[in-house]
Amino acid sequence: MSTEIERIVPAGSFCPNEECPDFGKVEAGNLINFGHTKAGTQRRLCKTCGGTFTITRGTIFYRRRTSQKDIVEALAQLAERGSIAAVARVKGVKEDTVSDWLRAAAEHWETLEAVLLADYRLSRAQIDALWTFVGHKGEKGDAPKKTRKAPSGVAP
Ligand SMILES: [Zn+2]
Numbered sequence: 001m002s003t004e005i006e007r008i009v010p011a012g013s014f015c016p017n018e019e020c021p022d023f024g025k026v027e028a029g030n031l032i033n034f035g036h037t038k039a040g041t042q043r044r045l046c047k048t049c050g051g052t053f054t055i056t057r058g059t060i061f062y063r064r065r066t067s068q069k070d071i072v073e074a075l076a077q078l079a080e081r082g083s084i085a086a087v088a089r090v091k092g093v094k095e096d097t098v099s100d101w102l103r104a105a106a107e108h109w110e111t112l113e114a115v116l117l118a119d120y121r122l123s124r125a126q127i128d129a130l131w132t133f134v135g136h137k138g139e140k141g142d143a144p145k146k147t148r149k150a151p152s153g154v155a156p
Helices: 068-081 084-091 095-107 109-118 124-132
Strands: 031-036 042-046 052-054
Touching: 068 084, 068 095, 068 109, 068 124, 084 095, 095 109, 095 124, 109 124
Parallel strands: none
Antiparallel strands: 031 042, 042 052
16 A cells, blocks of 8 residues: 555654664754765764764655655645645645655654654644644654554554
8 A cells, every 4th residue: 555655754854773772863963964975965974873874865755756845844834734735736736746745754654743843843733733634643742663664654
């Protein structure tokens, strides 16, 4: 059902190593810039686990045509406006596309929540409203939990 869904790992905002104690912690102070790839992509080093990664690694919907920023923005707007149609209009995409992003987001809601809360200053209530679109209430609480990679995603 979700084979086309790619991971949502916000670019470089936290360690993407799921084995790392700081996995999913946005701006936990564990990441430092670590040069660039030949292609000019920022590389980062996690001081906690010692892993390095490029900020595009595992990036949200990397097969998709819309940029990560646009998609996360769209989801943030969706949380605020509560209307898929409105967000689709603003972003100039089909409503189906927004729904698709939302479903993808729900697959990895734990990591996305951290970003929406931290970087987009959304409230818990707004996040909860967002998840109601996909029938997933999220979880009351703070830090994202570690999850194994599950091809079928996170069960509601
Ligand atoms: Zn790490």
